[in-house]
Amino acid sequence: MEKYFNEISSYILSNKDVGEEVTVTLTGEKTQFVRFNKSKIRQGSDVHQLTLSMAIQKDEKHYSYEFSITGKSVNDKSKVDSVYKVCRSRMEDMAKATFFIPFKNNGSSSVTNTGKLVEITELTNIICVETAHVDLAGILTSGICYRGNVNSLGQSHWFESESFSVDYSLYSEKEKAVKGSYGGSAFELNSFKAKLEESIRNLKHMEKDNKILEPGKYRCYLAPAAINEILDIFCWGGTSQGALKQGSSPLLPYENKGKRLSPKFSLCEDFSLGLTSQFNDDGEVFTQKLPIFKNGQLENLLVSSRTAKEYGLKSNAANSDESLRSPVIYSGKLKREDILKELGTGLYISNLHYLNWSDQKQGRITGMTRFACFWVEDGEIVAPIKDLRFDDTIYHFWGDNLEQVTDFAETELNNHTYSSRSLGGSKCPGMIIKDFNFTL
Amino acid sequence: MMDEYKKLLNEFSSACDWVSIREYKEVTDFIMARNSMPDQVNTVESHGVMVEVLYAGQVSYAGTCDLTNEGIKLAFDKALNFAIKTKDNNLCHFDDSIRPANTGENQSKTKIPFVKVSLAELQTHLVDITKALKVSEEIIEASAWAMLTKTHVNYVSSSGAKWSQEFSIVSKDFSATASRDNENQTRSYGMNGRQLGLEDFDMELLLQEAKRVGTQAVELLDAEECPTDSLDLIIAPDQLYLQVHESIGHPLELDRILGDERNYAGWSFIGAQDFGKRQYGSDLLNVTFDPLLESEMASYVFDDNGLKAKKEYLIKDGILLRGIGGIESQIRSGIAGVSCARSCDWNRPPMDRMGNINIEPGDSSFEDMIKGVSKGIIMYTNRSWSIDDYRNKFQFGCEYAKLIESGKITKTLKNPNYRGVTDSFWMNLDKVGDKNTYEIWGSPYCGKGEPNQSIRVGHAIPSCLFKNIEVFGGA
Numbered sequence: 049m050e051k052y053f054n055e056i057s058s059y060i061l062s063n064k065d066v067g068e069e070v071t072v073t074l075t076g077e078k079t080q081f082v083r084f085n086k087s088k089i090r091q092g093s094d095v096h097q098l099t100l101s102m103a104i105q106k107d108e109k110h111y112s113y114e115f116s117i118t119g120k121s122v123n124d125k126s127k128v129d130s131v132y133k134v135c136r137s138r139m140e141d142m143a144k145a146t147f148f149i150p151f152k153n154n155g156s157s158s159v160t161n162t163g164k165l166v167e168i169t170e171l172t173n174i175i176c177v178e179t180a181h182v183d184l185a186g187i188l189t190s191g192i193c194y195r196g197n198v199n200s201l202g203q204s205h206w207f208e209s210e211s212f213s214v215d216y217s218l219y220s221e222k223e224k225a226v227k228g229s230y231g232g233s234a235f236e237l238n239s240f241k242a243k244l245e246e247s248i249r250n251l252k253h254m255e256k257d258n259k260i261l262e263p264g265k266y267r268c269y270l271a272p273a274a275i276n277e278i279l280d281i282f283c284w285g286g287t288s289q290g291a292l293k294q295g296s297s298p299l300l301p302y303e304n305k306g307k308r309l310s311p312k313f314s315l316c317e318d319f320s321l322g323l324t325s326q327f328n329d330d331g332e333v334f335t336q337k338l339p340i341f342k343n344g345q346l347e348n349l350l351v352s353s354r355t356a357k358e359y360g361l362k363s364n365a366a367n368s369d370e371s372l373r374s375p376v377i378y379s380g381k382l383k384r385e386d387i388l389k390e391l392g393t394g395l396y397i398s399n400l401h402y403l404n405w406s407d408q409k410q411g412r413i414t415g416m417t418r419f420a421c422f423w424v425e426d427g428e429i430v431a432p433i434k435d436l437r438f439d440d441t442i443y444h445f446w447g448d449n450l451e452q453v454t455d456f457a458e459t460e461l462n463n464h465t466y467s468s469r470s471l472g473g474s475k476c477p478g479m480i481i482k483d484f485n486f487t488l
Numbered sequence: 489m490m491d492e493y494k495k496l497l498n499e500f501s502s503a504c505d506w507v508s509i510r511e512y513k514e515v516t517d518f519i520m521a522r523n524s525m526p527d528q529v530n531t532v533e534s535h536g537v538m539v540e541v542l543y544a545g546q547v548s549y550a551g552t553c554d555l556t557n558e559g560i561k562l563a564f565d566k567a568l569n570f571a572i573k574t575k576d577n578n579l580c581h582f583d584d585s586i587r588p589a590n591t592g593e594n595q596s597k598t599k600i601p602f603v604k605v606s607l608a609e610l611q612t613h614l615v616d617i618t619k620a621l622k623v624s625e626e627i628i629e630a631s632a633w634a635m636l637t638k639t640h641v642n643y644v645s646s647s648g649a650k651w652s653q654e655f656s657i658v659s660k661d662f663s664a665t666a667s668r669d670n671e672n673q674t675r676s677y678g679m680n681g682r683q684l685g686l687e688d689f690d691m692e693l694l695l696q697e698a699k700r701v702g703t704q705a706v707e708l709l710d711a712e713e714c715p716t717d718s719l720d721l722i723i724a725p726d727q728l729y730l731q732v733h734e735s736i737g738h739p740l741e742l743d744r745i746l747g748d749e750r751n752y753a754g755w756s757f758i759g760a761q762d763f764g765k766r767q768y769g770s771d772l773l774n775v776t777f778d779p780l781l782e783s784e785m786a787s788y789v790f791d792d793n794g795l796k797a798k799k800e801y802l803i804k805d806g807i808l809l810r811g812i813g814g815i816e817s818q819i820r821s822g823i824a825g826v827s828c829a830r831s832c833d834w835n836r837p838p839m840d841r842m843g844n845i846n847i848e849p850g851d852s853s854f855e856d857m858i859k860g861v862s863k864g865i866i867m868y869t870n871r872s873w874s875i876d877d878y879r880n881k882f883q884f885g886c887e888y889a890k891l892i893e894s895g896k897i898t899k900t901l902k903n904p905n906y907r908g909v910t911d912s913f914w915m916n917l918d919k920v921g922d923k924n925t926y927e928i929w930g931s932p933y934c935g936k937g938e939p940n941q942s943i944r945v946g947h948a949i950p951s952c953l954f955k956n957i958e959v960f961g962g963a
Contacts, residue, residue, distance in 0.1 A: 088579035171571035410963035465939035
């Protein structure tokens, strides 16, 4: 695919007009999705998609046109010709860009992560057979993703990655559920079986009747998957310099009202996870590691070239939405075997669901407990809980109320598939939080 | 192209029990303005086909952007190969009756087509809107955007289906953020999408609305915090549409009830036994699935299984009658459904989607609703939403509210929120607004499914009064 991208992008660049500069971006994938319900196949779909984006600059005007291509040279060159025509016609009466950022050569890179993927029908049948004795719902995703970026000033980046994931949940007859996932670049049957057996063991813990808790403040252990959900919503505006300038950031109380996070909280954008390309949509290359919070102190926010231009700041090659693409929350000292003992009496929360800012400008987040969540007394699991809604601010649960952080962290792949497969992921530890606020 | 696809189907059909090709092309222009200046303009075009194959009772799918005959043939081979090699592990066993052989054409009704106005002119309009939003120096951010979407769908099947649909959709929003003494408040028009042409850009009206939005953003800086209490609550259509979406639309989806969504969006508190019996809300609650309401965002004549669209009551006089499930879910569950199998693009299979879910207007005027309230709140325009995976425990936040005391509106309130449980919430429905309170809203972003699909939905809603709702303010 890299060869074809070079061919079609060369054609695009060789057809630019005098005075034009052009950036070409490719997003592509060959993916097989298999959706399961009751450990059987509900829907299987194969997707082959290639999308090119042509961003054109001329006379300080900027316009981009994204379109599907076939992967066949004759058809795609003809499409490129027609896209050029539309772009040039539209740019004629278009206003100059308010904060014009001319393209530049941000260098070159090439990363290829090759996997050992099992043929999709074979893998599908393995999953159905191995899970025939349980009730599994979920999705198998397998295939290759491509990202390419070149411009007329000589910039050139390529990233491709082969991977698979099985994202699933298991259900008991009483509708109790546990969540699990298994993925990587090579499927190993024994590892999958071990993961599945762990999930089945966890499901057995759920068989007791639910303990129904009244709303209120509870001491909690939030497992890495739950912290990842909070981090996911925090990234929606929380790391953006633009959002802070425009008055919508959850860090406004940090900036203006002296609110602080705990010294136990450190957050970093860390591309050493190797899960996504280090170059952004404009081909700008992000530094490998950038601390966001260090021991509770804000060190950096993400600054796109656009925000930098508008507010007279220095860009750090963030994406246009200034959200983290490869975040890591640093581990602490709490050992896995001490979690229940240190929790004492309270809630063990494995997953959270449907989080949203309930008051973004104050840093308040709401969401639900989901899957395997338990009531713990004196360090012993007593019973699963009926689901609860939390509503609390980052200045509480990542502030004074953050008591301990685990000495391990878990990597979670970004498995979003809106329009196309997402790349990236995050790494989060678990946390013990006191007085976590539940409202319903 | 339809004839070309038909030839390919003739070639494919001997190897399987049934096959179809759905071609989907969508072009969206996105235009934005900020702080009295033009901002980004871009265009996104998606074009491809989905080949759908029925073999040994299983439907398999392969989508491709390679629109050459060779590319479509390769997609067919992949879908067929998957169906053949996994046939022992199917959840469902269907025959070709699940894909009706309907024919016809459908097109959104528009007065001013998109081509009549250039993107540059539209951007000038948006700049003017941001100027109108800035009613005071306290407005620190004013933005406006519009999306113009043209969608073409062509569908042919080996059993004789042949239909095409063309949609014209305008989505837009604008907002202002006001700031004073380290407090910021944002007020917006409310994201809305309709099947219309550029007649939806009535600049005289939009400039008036922009001034209102800007003025209310500043007004919120002086407003009292929403109280924490259990009060009567009037919910305006620009919030109530999302309440309907989350707590009626999603829990009634038959694929959720059947468990397909358990790993992602969740299950439902509704079970198969509830249809025809369950009192979902007070007897004032009448909810319809109406894919034929002109200009509503998710109107269509055929769903993506080729089933003809028809208006149906989901809830009548408070009783749950019908689920939101297409033909496959209806067969699997034995529950009456609707024509709602839809996909968001060429690269995703159809599944149960809510389309247009509407509350039928009642007979209460807005004034009558207010007069009957001794202490209550009116909430406008969604800003936060969250609900559990069974669609029971919800919490919503709004941008702007008014306090009602002794039957009169008295004060503006900031940071209004409410929470509750679906079951009891709809039973507390006390008054349903009349046609004068009725508004058509729509969102381009309803997320669901594995792989994920974000799809357009419509909700036509009157203002409604609820008794004893838990309300609260900011952090």
